[in-house]
Amino acid sequence: MKFSVNWLREFVDLPNKIDKLAELLTLGGVEIEAIERRGVNIDKIIVAQITASSQHPNADRLTVCEVNDGSGTKRQIVCGATNYKVGDKVPLALPGAKLPNGLEIKKNTLRGVESEGMLCSAKELGFGEDAAGLLILSLDAKVGASIVDLFPSDTILDVEITPNRGDLLSHYGLAREISALEGQPLRLPVEKLADGAPALQKKGLKIAALHECPFYSARKIDNVKVGPSPAWLRAKIESVGIRSINNIVDISNFVMFELGQPTHAFDVDKLKGGINVRLARDGEKFLALDGKTYSLAPENLVIADDERAVGIGGVMGGEETGVTESTRNVLLESAYFLPASIRRTARNLNLPSDASYRFERGVDPGMILRASQRATELIREIAGGQSAKEIAAAGKLPANHSDxxxxxxxxxxxxxxxxxxxxxxxxxxxxxxxxxxxxxxxxxxxxxxxxxxxxxxxxxxxxxxxxxxxxKISGTNRSRFTLSNAADRSHDLESSLRARLAAQGLSEARTSKLTPRTAIAFGEGAIELRNPLSEDHVALRPSLVTGLLGVLDRNMRAGAERVAIFELGRVFVPPAGKEERHLGILLWGNAASAPHWRTRENRQLDFVDLKGTLESLKIPALSFRRGEDVDLALATEILSWNRAIGFAGQLSAQRRSTISAPGGVFFAELEVDPILSSDETTKTFREIEKFPAVTRDIAMIVPEKLSHAEILRLIETVNEPLLESAQLFDLFSGSESSLGPARKSLAYRLTYRDRSRTLTSEEVTAAHAKIRERLQRELGAELRE
Amino acid sequence: MSHPLEQLRESALREIDAAGDAQALEAVRVRYLGRNGSISAWGDRMKTLDPEERPVVGRLLNEVRNAVNAAIGQRAEKSRSQQESDSLAKIDISLPGTPQERGSLHPLTQMLDRGIAIFRRMGFALADGPDIETEWHCFDALNTPRDHPARNEQDTFYLPDGRLLRTHTSTVQIRAMQAAPPPIRVIAPGAAYRRDEVDATHSAQFHQIEGLYIDENVSVADLKGTLEFFTRELFGADTAVRFRPHYFPFTEPSFEIDVRSKALKGGEQWVEVAGSGMVHPAVFEEVNKARGDDAYDPEKWTGFAFGLGMDRLAMILFDIPDIRFFAQNDLRFLRQFA
Missing domain, CATH: 3.30.56.10 (Phenylalanyl-tRNA Synthetase; Chain B, domain 1)
Known part of the structure; x- marks a missing residue:
């Protein structure tokens, strides 16, 4: 809400400096969002009228003006602006004036022509940003008058009032708070209102919805003269951002901004019968003051006459019964509405108003009749008229809160x-x-x-x-020993996993867990939000793939040649939205981010790189199995202890085309918990081998279809106790050599060791021969010497 | 006059010294010590010597042979090391080394890790809760009235089944209290969601570290000490911290926390980084109802809670001008924080 500092001053003495006031409020819990200085606070700037203008003899861009400053003697001013015409009234800074930008005006000579002052733009006066030309004043402005009278200085505070403090939504309310915070007395010019309050009567007033409207009052004022507001009233409400309509409406707004109680004036002659405060009928139509027709529901409270709704209670009055130039007699409403009811109505109709804003937060029951009285007095004073001796009132004011x-x-x-x-x-x-x-x-x-x-x-x-x-409270240094728990361990393991992946050259991405609609097609669907805000945030991600593909797309467009990224985060598994931690890895482009003098070619990242990354994660009992996936050209399942925990593969050409990535895109996604659980076990010492190992190589030619895994499995089935490991170290296939079609050559290094003694050459030879023999016999391998 | 063997030694040593390369050195060796070498020849000649002369010459022969052998060895070693250093001298040490691909951790991860590390030093354990929450955990249990503006569909994302995306990590306060009786000292890092239009400072999904400490006699002074320590650890010892009274339904009194530090860009401005306060007794009462006991007796226990905006903190600390960078994951952005 906007507050005028001048207005606040009517109720309480303020610190001299605005910054001090702002600090007082801020530290008291009332947040100042902006401070805007308005008007002019400079002496020696007056209204002048341009009486003649001619080209400067020595400067193309300057003119020489003759102005009337009200003194009777013509004054000559050199001016650079072009937006005026002879006869315009403009601000004139006289010699001795000090402008807000620090410029002090002196009588001087510009290119040989004397200038006795300066004509000013809005910016030079310290308000507005318009520096393009002179500030053209209204022709009503009195020549010679001080500009200060035309633009009285004020400071406007834009204040954020927390929802629990509806009592601060008025100048009187904020002044009361300031008075409490700084310990200064509060002036209450409206104090006498309480005493002068007239008697209440019930005639012509009925509340059918007492829950939503516990108290309603209406006062009739006859023979008012509706017209423009006096300048002071207009200036007051305009200073806090309210447009002046007519004197009656302006008074109602003024009282709301002064005392915090919204009131509403009806044109009595347009009401048909008495006032009834009731709930709307389902589908009841209502033409509001904003010119729009609203379709109401029974949860909306309306102020009605005998025939129709004439106002949405606490939210907005009706167009047909509003005060206009022709209004003679008015009915002034001042009431208490149930905050929850007003909030629902304002929200459902999407019709927030200054009134609903206050009723939603709860108005002061003690102010309702005083505000009515205040408005009545102002109407009598400004618009004439006779007020009814009694106020019509129904219901009961809400009781004060318990002690x-x-x-x-x-x-x-x-x-x-x-x-x-x-x-x-x-x-x-x-x-x-x-x-x-x-x-x-x-x-x-x-x-x-x-x-x-x-x-x-x-x-x-x-x-x-x-x-x-x-x-004034000094912070204390207080701690407590706390046992770590599952969340701690999980966080630490997650951190080490992230660090490991980063150390392997992958960059961590964190994509939005809210995904666009286009992403939902991918995968098995996703949980959609009931009330998405934009097309980009429609559903909860069921997997990391869409987010990481988006990252790939963005980086490719930005010219990246290597994209190696991972994300570790929550996904939401439909239909219930079970939250699982997943790891996603995406590889695309060059293996090296820059060419290097020692590497002849910069190869492309491929499935083997992806597999290598996965193998480095220490997933217990890790294995891979060919799978099926419409989005993957090469699909494999990732298994741990023979349970599928994720998938890895190469994106299908069709899927890839949606992000126009040239070359293969390799992607894996897996559950994180199986990886982390393996990390959790504390490692223990195993004795280091004391006796040397012996290595022997086997090179063989086999049918191309025979897999590495099948060869390893066979070597394993030999069950040779001395064999420690078998490592593939060379591979080439038929098309590249003279092996013949559909054949390939593999070479393995076999390591033999006994942990308790040094092996003899004969033992190793015998063991090796056994394996060679089995390979030959069972796989038909052609062994090469 | 010296013995001819001694003359041979002298000439051999001279020639060894003069040998320019390994080949020349080998030629010298053959000439003196080879099968037909001039020193070797003395071995055959021994038989022709007088018996009393033999032991003397034999000793001398050995001596000469050893000396020449040693000199050849030394010369060879010297030449090898010379050769090695000659060839190493050709290496251009200014050539770039073998590149190691370096990855990077996301700046938000780094920010969360830094925050968590500080709180752990203060004895906080971690706690966790789901992103998809019940309305009860997110609002009712946190003393937020039924018709509070935050609950409406304009501000909060709802799922079709009536659950919602948590609007703050304060939900974990409730989960932690449901799970265990006091005392509690936990922080909960995590994502939260608000139905905000996305711009330079707003994002539909953002990150918080929630903190909760419940014990006997926990006070505003303890809250102040904790957050002052945190912000100074993060932004430097000369960071000014300001507590501003504010309003949250689930704390009373409530404060917003601003920091100001010369170390930060725009160091003269107060920047809001957290909301905090003393846990509202109504929250304890609601938790007790759910637990079915009186573990959180508001007359016995007090506590503080806070929520730090980690995206905001990262933006301040790393001088990042736009929150949207975090979700875009442009590698040129990410790698700046490698």
Whole structure:
């Protein structure tokens, strides 16, 4: 909400400097979002009228103006602007004036022509950004008058009021808070209103929806003269961003911004019968003041006459019964509406208003009739008319909140600070609380009608700390030993996994868990949001693939030649949205990010690279199996202990075409928990081999279809106790050599060792021969010497 | 006059010294010590010597042979090392080394890790909770009224089944209290979601570290000490920290925390980094109801809670101007933080 500092000053003395005020409020919990200085606060700038203008004799871009400054003598000014014409009224800075930008105006000579002052732009006066030309004033402006009268200086505070503090949504309310925070007295020019309040009567008023509208009042004022508002009223409401409509509407708005209570004026002569506050009928149509027709539902509260709704209670009045130039008699509404009801209605109709904003947060029951009285007095004063002696009212004002009891010890304990009970009492009294019961260790407090947010002791403790100043509490250094738990271990393992992947040359990506609609087609579907905000955030990702492909796409477009990335994060498995931690790895492009003098060719990343990365993750009992996947040209399942935990492969050409990636895109995604659980076991020492190993190589030619795994499996089945390991170290296939078609050559290095003694050459030869023989016999391998 | 063997030794040593390469050195060796070498010849000649002269000349022969052999060995060793250093001298040490592909951790990961490390030094354990939450965990249990603006569909993402994406990590407070009685001292890093239009400072998904400490006599002073320590560890010892009273339904009193540090860009401005406060007794009461016991008796236990905006902290610390960089994952961006 916007606050005028001049307006606030009517109720309370403010610190001299605005920055001080801003700090006071900020540290009191009222956040200042912007400070805007308005108007002019400079002496010696007056209204002048241009009476003649001619080209400067020595400068193309300058003109020489003759102006009337009201003194009777013509004044000559050299000017660079071109946006004016003779007869315009403009601001004239006289010699001696000091502009906000620091420029001091002197009588001087510009290119040989004397200039007795300066004609100013809006920017030069310190408001607005318009520096393009002179500020052209209204022709009504009086020549010679000080510009200060035309643009009175004020400071506008844009303040964020938290939703619990509806009582601050008025100048009087904020002034009351300032008075409490700085301990200054509050001036209440409307105090007398309470005394002058007229009697209530019930005639012509009915509340059918007492829950939504506990209290409603209406006062009739006859023979008003609707017209433009006086300048002061207009200036006041315009200063806080409200457009002036006519004197009656302006007064209603003024009272709302002054006291926080929204009121509404009906044209009595357009009402048909008495007022009934009721719930809308289903589908009831209503033409509001904003010119739009709303279709209402029974949860919307309406103010109705005998025939139709004439206002949406607490939200907006009706077009047909609004005050216009022809209005003679008005009915002034001031009421209390249930905050929850107003909030629902304003939201469902998408019709937030200044009034609903206040009713939603709860208005001060103690202000309802005073605001009515204040508005009535202003109407009488400004628009004439006679007000009814009595106010029509129905329902009951909401009762004050129950008293709250506070233990001084609890206050000290929660704040971590010893505050004397006397000081606590004084702080609370400043905020308008009155002590109703008092004991040595605790006291009970009566809560003012405007502070419905104060409900229990901690609420009072907050008032104490706000008044005392939280900056006066020194931070303490307090700790506690805490056992680590599953979340700690999981975090640490995740961190080490991330670090390991980064050390292998992969960059970590973190993509949005909300994915676009186009992504849903990929995979088995996803959980869609009921209320997405944009096409980019429609569903919860069921896998990491779409996000990482998006990253690939973006980087490819940016000219990347190597994209090796991973992501470790949550996915949401449909239909229930089970949250699983997944690891996604994507490889594309060159194996090396830059050419190097020792490498003859920069090969492309491929499936073997992807597999190597997966093998380095220490997945227990890892194996791979050919699989089926419409999106993968080469699909493999990743298994741990023979359970599928993910997939790896090369993206299908069709899938790849959606991101126009040349060459193969290799992608793997797997559950993370099986990897992490293997990391969790504490490693123990195993004795280091003392006796040397003997290695023997086997080179063989086999049919191309025979896999490495089948060869290894055969070597394993020999069950040779001395064999420690078998390592493939060479491979080439038929098409590249003279092997003949559909054949390939493989070479393995076999390592033999006995952990308890040195092997003899004969033993090794015998063992090796056994394996060679089996390979020959069972796989038909052609062994090469 | 010296013995001819001694003359042979002198000439051999001279020639060894003068030998330019391995080949020349070998020629010298053959000439003196080869089968027909001039020193070797003395071996055959021994038989022709007087018996009393033999032992003397024999000793001398051995001596000469050993000396020449040793000189040849030394000369060969010297020449080998010379050769090696000659060839190494040709290596251009300014050539780039074998490249190692270096990956990188996402700046948000780094930020979260830094934050977690600081809190762990203060004795906080970790806690975790799901992104998809019930309305009860996200709002009811956190003392947020039924018709509170945050609950509406304009601000919160809902799933078709009525569950929602948590709007803050404060949900983990509730889960931690449901799971264990006090005392509790945990932090919960994680993602949260708000239905915000995406711009330079807003993202539909963002990251927080939630903190919760419940114990006997926990006070605002403890909250201040904890967050002051955290921000100074993160931004430097001369960081100014400001607590501003604020409003959150689930804490009372509540504070927002601003920091200001010369070490940061725009160091003269206060920057909001966290929300915090003393856990509202209504939250304890709601948790007790769910637990079916009185473990969180608001008269016995007090606690503080806070939520740090990690995207914001990373933007401040790493001087990143736009929150959208985090989700774009441009490698040129990511690698700056390698």
């Amino acid at each position: 709250v009891s506070l233990s001084y010890q609890k206050c000290d304990q929660v704040l971590g600070l010893a505050i004397k009970p006397k000081a606590v009492d004084e702080f609370l009294a400043r905020f308008g609380l009155r002590k109703s019961k008092s004991a040595k260790t605790r006291s009970t407090w009566k809560i003012p009608s405007y502070r419905r947010d104060l409900q229990r002791d901690v609420d009072l403790i907050e008032e104490v700390v706000r008044a005392h100043g939280v900056q």
